[in-house]
Amino acid sequence: MPEKRTIPAQSENFSEWYIQVVLNSGLAEYAPVRGCMIIKPYGYALWQNIQTELDRRIRETGHLNVYFPLLIPVSFFAREAQHIEGFAKECAVVTHYRLHWDAHQQQIAPDPDAQLTEPYVIRPTSETIIWHTFRKWIQSWRDLPIKINQWANVMRWEMRPRLFLRTSEFLWQEGHTAHATRQEAEQEARQMHQMYLEFFREYLAIEPYTGWKSPRERFAGAEQTYTLEGIMRDGKALQMGTSHFLGQNFARAFDVQFTTQEGTREYVWATSWGVSTRLIGALVMAHGDDHGLRLPPRLAPIQVVIIPIWGKDEPAVEDACQQIARMLQQAGIRTHIDLDREHRPGWKFHEYELRGVPVRIVIGPKDIQQRAVEVARRDTGEKQTLPWNDQLPTAIHDLLHTIHNTLLNQYKAFQQQITVEATSFQQMAQALQDGKVVCVPWAGSDHHEEQLQEQHNVTIRCLWTDDYEEPCIVTGQKTRVRALIAPAY
């Protein structure tokens, strides 16, 4: 394996810390394809755990999984005006369907005789091809609602790629639904937004800010975009997921009408919603510390690592490790024993700290004698001795639960502490300069928002309403709307 590079402290260089943690913990590495990554076994196991639970929740709320093609005819993008504006600019275009040996250039190259009459785009998102198909699926109110989801890869050409956070190709799920009424579609968009929030809280141990996007930050083609904005440890916001109420925009663009119960013809109402492998970046940056990852137990590929202290009687220690591992595995705890003889325990401690394994159990000759094990928590570093008996799996289960709650509470405390309220533009500017994220009364326009970005390099991450009115920091107009203003990934 290649030599490890040093991981700087978060406070020293957060973005270098991030990259080195991702690389050294074995989550992912750069691919020999511009802007793309290789998701390594540890990273993929994390994604698969996210997938399993999220898929369960998506199906439980009545959605069915499907698979639509990777390639989308270019002309489909021309249909929805804003959509092409937002997506067609940064996409991979397929123009040929064969390679040949180019004798002139002495290399293999696209065969000019195999040029497509209409080029294809690798999907940046699938609204267009799905609504093209909904036209065939939907005739009457009886065909509605349609609630589907797909797990897929998508591509958006990235000029400044960053592992998990911004890669040209990424993995995601995209939900797409079609409804007979505006109300039902709006409710669906909000319901999935809420589903994401619960999933993030219960599995990622992150409770992000929630609200809707300003018109400027909306999904291309949406009437309303609901968002979840986590604050990372460097004080920057990360958009963790979005749920869009698409109005009748895609139905109009692809002429999808239905016959109502009253016999009239109406356009269908739409939503779409998704989260991606970016969530792995969120886990790293929301919980990680100077020693590496701190993974929330319900998603951690390894929940407990057992490390032997060999002593004189190696077989006895190995046997004890195996016995304890079996006990825990039988109780459904993802347990790994590191029996490697080449590295010393201290090296292993560091390794599993870096990889964020929530619980470490150390077993040596003394522990066997005393029928006890030393248990260390990754989140707080605390150690305790637990009796080695039938109750051990339950004790570890409880500990994993406690670790989840501790990570969640630490996250919430951090988010609260870094957020300040400002009632004037000047207060806001000062708070931003102090590295805070700021909550302000807001009734500004696109133009004001643009200025904000130009002057302070921040954006409105999300909007929500409060109970009382206050004067907007840019217009002075009284408003119940609040805006979260922060720098962002």
Added chain:
Amino acid sequence: MPEKRTIPAQSENFSEWYIQVVLNSGLAEYAPVRGCMIIKPYGYALWQNIQTELDRRIRETGHLNVYFPLLIPVSFFAREAQHIEGFAKECAVVTHYRLHWDAHQQQIAPDPDAQLTEPYVIRPTSETIIWHTFRKWIQSWRDLPIKINQWANVMRWEMRPRLFLRTSEFLWQEGHTAHATRQEAEQEARQMHQMYLEFFREYLAIEPYTGWKSPRERFAGAEQTYTLEGIMRDGKALQMGTSHFLGQNFARAFDVQFTTQEGTREYVWATSWGVSTRLIGALVMAHGDDHGLRLPPRLAPIQVVIIPIWGKDEPAVEDACQQIARMLQQAGIRTHIDLDREHRPGWKFHEYELRGVPVRIVIGPKDIQQRAVEVARRDTGEKQTLPWNDQLPTAIHDLLHTIHNTLLNQYKAFQQQITVEATSFQQMAQALQDGKVVCVPWAGSDHHEEQLQEQHNVTIRCLWTDDYEEPCIVTGQKTRVRALIAPAY
């Protein structure tokens, strides 16, 4: 929903029967992208059930899931001579990374200013990019073996596409492993071949022919290709999965060497193996009958459908259906109630027959009175009355098990009956004319095989050895090798 087209009898027009069953049962439909399909909820649920069990077996045998990029630089294909010969001819080529508005042509088009210096190919398979990466991952014998797998979409441009069987894009898993010795790699290739066989037998209720491919039919770049060849109900063979021993070909092409325990440098040994959404086509064609699908119970998205016969007291019937559904669901049986009021029971019977649901339970006023339910089997059409009591879930469980075995035995009987042995070329030719698949002693060359294809439109599907020698049907040379000769998909 669009009007249903008539499904012809299998004996009348098998290939039209196949297409109509796939379309009308809701497995998939054609996409507005050349050679591609949309996998609909029922088809995807089937695929997800295949995935879940196969993924379990792949992980259980020590393989870790990963994800490599969709795009592969064209130059990677030039490295392995046979591989490019086999794959580069039929692939989607990405040449641009942006679209723009072409004012001259008045349409959106690839932006000439955004042409890639090196084009990318959408992966037809991932050996090249994986072995490029293995070069970084492998230095010494300590880094071996590496055993990884990925679930991904792949593209091979198809001129004559057919739903599930041959589509330009399809979903699959591809395993890739790296080993220190030839022996270990060969054993891995055989082990995964065997794993597929067991999975097919235990979940698909298909026990295909197994063996290795002739040099002519091998995977491009393999030293040995192990294959599984199911015989479909029209007497054509379908390649259901392959496992390749790749020798040191890819290690040489990408210069992947390792330091042995003795300190020497050697090239790494490789395997790869995969199965795809084609398996859904196999399920349709191996078990389907003139009424539609017959799904093996362990993969069926719906294992039991409950159909009410309304009578006078609708709420009582609905309540009984719900009670029975709950009992079965609690026992882990995938149960669906069709409470639709618009269609008559007879219409529903046909519908779920078409969709291949293994067990149908009918509940009407009489059944409630008698505390009994009418249970019909999709595989044999047999009906029986079962008492409605605590034992019902166990009885249904047993019935599902019996249906699995019946489908498997029917498949095996069919395969045996359609296969004949021939000891001369003439016998073989006659048997092929009679619509049989033929097993013959074989010591022929590529050339003989080519003639076979030209004259009879058949190929050698697989080879294996028997206990005794017989003269080859083309060379007369004594051989223990047997060849299965058949027309194929």
